[in-house]
Amino acid sequence: MIDLQRSREEIDKIDAKMVELFEQRMKISQNVAEYKINTGKPVLDREREKQKLDSVEKLARTEYNGQAVRELFSQIMSMSRKLQYTMMNYNQASEFHKITEIPKNNETKIVYFGTKGSYSEQAMEEYFGTDITSFGASSFYEVMSKVSNGEADYGVLPIENTTTGGITDIYDLLVEFDNYIVAEQVLKVDQALLSLSGTNLSEIRTVYSHPQGILQSRKFLEQYPNIKTVEFGSTAGCAKKVLEDGDKTQAAIASIRAASTYGLEVLASNINYEEVNSTRFIIITKQRQFCEGSNKMSICFTLPHESGSLYNMLSHIIFNNLNMSKIESRPIPGKKFEYRFFVDFDGCIEEASVINTLRGIEAEALDIKILGNYIGVDL
Template structure:
């Protein structure tokens, strides 16, 4: 049976590219207009997995998605890092001199700021989606408009790339989480996403972090989010990596003594940036 994977955005987007990188291309991607819609489809059993962006090396954490992780409590079964490469694309036969308008998602436009400043002849317009801008150029046969989007979008919508790698920062990565309704047993897991609360006492968070450090557990990310309706109370979300499973197990036992509402959101195999 073909796996169904919910993605935010449309086909040809970075979310679809991340899905293909993790699962391979023999999957069916299901387009969703919002991250909440992806969660609803998984909850209803209409898809097998969600691919959800959680942080970008330039833009930072996607905080609303932490709220979705808290509300839906789907297990995290994997992660994938995607190197964000942005290209200028247009209809076949259209040249750079023909272009008057450039359209893309606001963040993508921001990430290509140097290129756009070097080409002030382009009138920049914001779209809802990188791949959506490419699809619009293709479907409406816009010969005076170029889109900034992933290579997958050019392939999917029959566009030609006029300028490659126009993003300002060439080391831009987005991290995506893979969510399911059930935890998956995997050999040699070496990364986990955890959430917990601590008391308000002096050094309470420091005590927890010290437990990880003393067991040789590498803390790769920490994110705090206010607890709804409770003043000065926070949920902490941390990602940890380890080389020795026994060290991780010992760290968890110690951390449990200093936290409340502790949850292992997922244990999975670390994905490398390539």
């Protein structure tokens, strides 16, 4: 019978030799990095790595060991690259500047999605207060545009809901516009069914709301198959429409705040099917800035269309001991089944671990954009 203890001792000796050889290899990798930095060569040489993996795989005596060796050396070379990235200087993070705080006074111009009584307006006031200059916009695109062209210093947009998930249009617009997230605000959302005064629920035939309002109230609406739902702008904009149309067969899904703003009656409150229903709003600006105390990073990147590429990107976050809190994917227009990834992780843009993470992803992804660094709020 095989002596288990003796086998373990032999493995320990082999492991010790492997560690010694690994450290020798990493030291030589530093020399390689210095050469690449001095000559302007990129850290990642995909063709060289492929050739190396092919050659070490052939050294193995069995097919299984060959595949295992290839995987092992993929990880070793990945660790080597990560070490080399720490020796580089430039990265996108250097283009962001720190501010003490976001100004919150009557000279601060803010655009929010929707009209008076909207959840976005409420989120804006909870973050900025009321001593500001603000105005609404009818679409997410318009908010982004007003910030981009300087008509507003900051914009307020919903990006994620605890019931329905991420709002995909916002992710696409963060790529399209050169705007950045500088803060976030979380708002508890209680949807209500609003109508003209004196209306009975049995009279309602059409309900207007933003798609998110309809989705969040889906189970309530399923009880009334005779009611038709229509997507129409912001929730507050729908409340305003019900008032202006003066039609008792119409109702809107919006907030109690909107009911008060437009003098509507609340037919049913808390109709969202999840009791804990909160929306995360982002504060955007066209300035590349971050506030003192920022602890949350948002980035997006696209990848080479090859096996393991997403794993390699996320490994930079793991290697630098950072906590990833969210990942979202969006299809890339004009490309079949290729995606852009949006990732949130903890950290400040000044920290070495974050800088190293960004350097690695920047070097290995097809492209990367820092969407913002800000103070995170727990949902």
